[in-house]
Amino acid sequence: MNSRDRILGRVRRALADVPPHDGSYEEAVPRNYLREHGKRTLQETVDLLAENLADYRAIVHRTDTADLPHLITRLLAAHGSTEMLVPPELPASWTAAADPVRIHDRAELTPERMDRVASVVTGCAVAIAETGTLVLDGSPDQGRRRISLIPDHHICVVRVPSQVVASVPQALERLDPTSPLTWISGPSATSDIELNRVEGVHGPRTLEVILLDD
């Protein structure tokens, strides 16, 4: 008998008290919690997202399609970036006005090389207003998980209101678990020193979120 069978055997013996007809999972779990907290218009939901992002020290900008390239250019310049990482299918117009050299994320790009790139620009899959969270799912406008991790400056573009949901339950409905997912709520932080939150550890220390009007 191998360990798998021994463990499963122990589990079954441990559960001898559980009757064969124990009720279904659906019956066992009440789902009477809220799908979202409070009623808001789309615009109010977007406002709440902006508020909660800022509350956890993300820098929030709002713009439209026409001004987006100029805003990105300004943000990169303000950060002093000479290079920026871009995922394979970031809309070309977003960075059309930007001076920094585009470094395209390719398999042969080593972590050491990425570490020398100052900024990264990505899209996102969904944003959660109640928690101020961005979720990236590795789609071609977001790229591999590492590109939004190694550079110290992350610019993330969220299409509003189409990519915004109110709550965690609504976000999970939109996401595909087979994709690698990264949930981001503010810049990297730690509570490890005296249980006080401090921003800025291993992930990007500056997170700029652009809310782009659809």
Add this chain to the structure above:
Amino acid sequence: MSGTFVGMPAFPEAARTAVDDPTLRGNLRHATHTIRAKRASAVAELADWAELREAGRRIKDHTLRHLDRFLEQLEASVTAAGGTVHWAEDAEEANRIVAALVKETGESEVVKVKSMATQEIGLNEALQAEGIRAYETDLAELIVQLGKDRPSHILVPAIHRNRGEIRDIFTHEMAAWGRPAPEDLTDTPADLAEAARLHLREKFLRAKVGISGANFMVAETGTLVVVESEGNGRMCLTLPQTLISVVGIEKIVPTWRDLEVFLQTLPRSSTAERMNPYTSMWTGTSDEDGPRAFHLVLLDNGRTDTLADQIGRQALRCIRCSACLNVCPVYERAGGHAYGSVYPGPIGAILTPQLRGTASEIDASLPYASSLCGACYEVCPVAIDIPEVLVHLRERIVQGGPAVRHGNKVVLRPARGHAAERAAMRAAAWAFGHPGALRTGQRLAARSRRLHPRTLPGPGRAWSATRDLPAMPAEPFRDWWQRTHGGKDAK
């Protein structure tokens, strides 16, 4: 980590030392009081907290009651997604599996995401013995590793250290492990975090093997979830070519949708945030993105024994949030080390004696490390009735009885050292069953009251060393009642 828990004194003795350490008392008081108020307000933001808590409890209970089925389902979905599943009965087997997997890669160092399961099995020491160096990358774990210390909190293993102590550890120890601390390192938390960032970055960038635990495993999809703050988790989960996750078998949730409950309750309960900075979710391996090889080691190590106890099994609902530690008045004063386990605080007091058994002095003392005030139960996001389990385990210790150890049914003998107490409890129960005898005792005590000392010798000193005894009244109430009400309602 070079500190271990072997040969720990029983809880009361270890706690006494901690209570007398003013720095430790100050550090713990400051940290736990800071987080308590924040947690309360983060929880108060959600009008449906009670419903979320109940749903979390039910999801976990249902999973535990059908754990065999969900384990098999998880194994199938992880395998289908490109992962390899291993099963480990105990710490020794889990360590052997992990060491062999690391050796297969030809590497001699690994980067680690903070993980309670690998702390529990002593993985770092086991890898060290095989010539493999494990680097802890969570800030608090790094502080513990560099300080050759032991963890004292589930979420913040270095909670017993203040900023000044952390600065000294970084200044003196970092050089031996890699990039030294900056020469002019101050004790401001931002500078300390920056020092850790610089020290660990070179390790992340060259790492070929990452080791993690997981907060949740979704049976239907094979998805693993790691909840973190710093980004060290993301580094370890995405940059290496090989990822090995060691996860307790109780960490399963049945469906993807179940995450909607725990991703709301866990961050608010642990760091008091609406959401923690980073959460990673991965299902097997993905083309081009992340590790090429993914191994999941499913760990028993006493969990099936715990599952066999119908009252004790609720401890397996735990999602390791630490809210019970932060609110516990005993933890606040005794500190985490006194619990002699990587699981300190109220949850540790019910988990450790079930995972390890109650044979050792420290483990048998843990169920008594509580005033049963109930604050832990009140804050638990999966409604573990910790006081109920504590009392249940006390019963197992003083009275013995059936239990399961290493998968075998055993009958535990009553613990030694409780004989006098047992006799006293029985005598008291007898007296309380005979009001006449009780009354005689009360009268004797009342009449001799002028002879009573205010402090006691022998075992009574445990009380009277710090507290005066109440003065004995001239007569017990029942005598007064008899005199004044003439035995009305006498029975």
Add this chain to the structure above:
Amino acid sequence: MRVALFLTCVNDTLYPETGKAVVKLLARLGVEVGFPMGQTCCGQAHYNTGYRHEAEPLARRFAEVFGEYEAVVTPSGSCAAMVRELYPRMGERARAEGRGDSLARTVAPVVPRTYELTEFLVDVLGVIDVGAWYPHTVTYHPTCHGLRSLGLGERPRRLLEAVRGLDLVELPGAQECCGFGGTFAVKNAAVSAAMGADKVRNAESTGAEVLCAADNSCLMHIGGTMTRLKAGMRPVHLAEILASTEEDPAR
């Protein structure tokens, strides 16, 4: 309504004044209580220390002694919680151990009829102002089992606020356990004492003359710590404050 006083073994032996206060208070409110002499102990110390089986006969005795009353009032949050929360659990456990329904059936009738004093006053009698007079500065410590097991909530505070002459001041860290915890007080004496000392320091910081609670076990621990630390205040049971009047004042 036939109402019994369940005084508890600790109060009977050590704090008869609390019992007398309950009798006086309820008489003033028109309730004549009985004191069945067969009462002893609810078994809480046994149960909580791991001697559930030794506690079972005490639960049966309680049910038999108080069975004929419509209400049982006790000036102890933890003993009330023992009856209300843990007697049914003991019955369930006995059943699960294959020992039948006898214990569960025996205790069932008395469980919902057992009230902690402030519950009885507020919920059953419907009074907040009990006509008391107590010209002192008081801070209130909610004891754990009253607070968390019974959910006494604002009842004790509302009763205190209605007492004439009483100045109620907020206790910092009020909801933190005082460190008594039954046998915990001696099994983990160092931590228990540290908790007690912190409670006393918090109480002293209010400047109150009196620390009030609705459970004498906790007050025995807090009071013993107060005299040892030479704190300038004293512990008083809530019942004694509520019983106090201008004609017959409490200390």
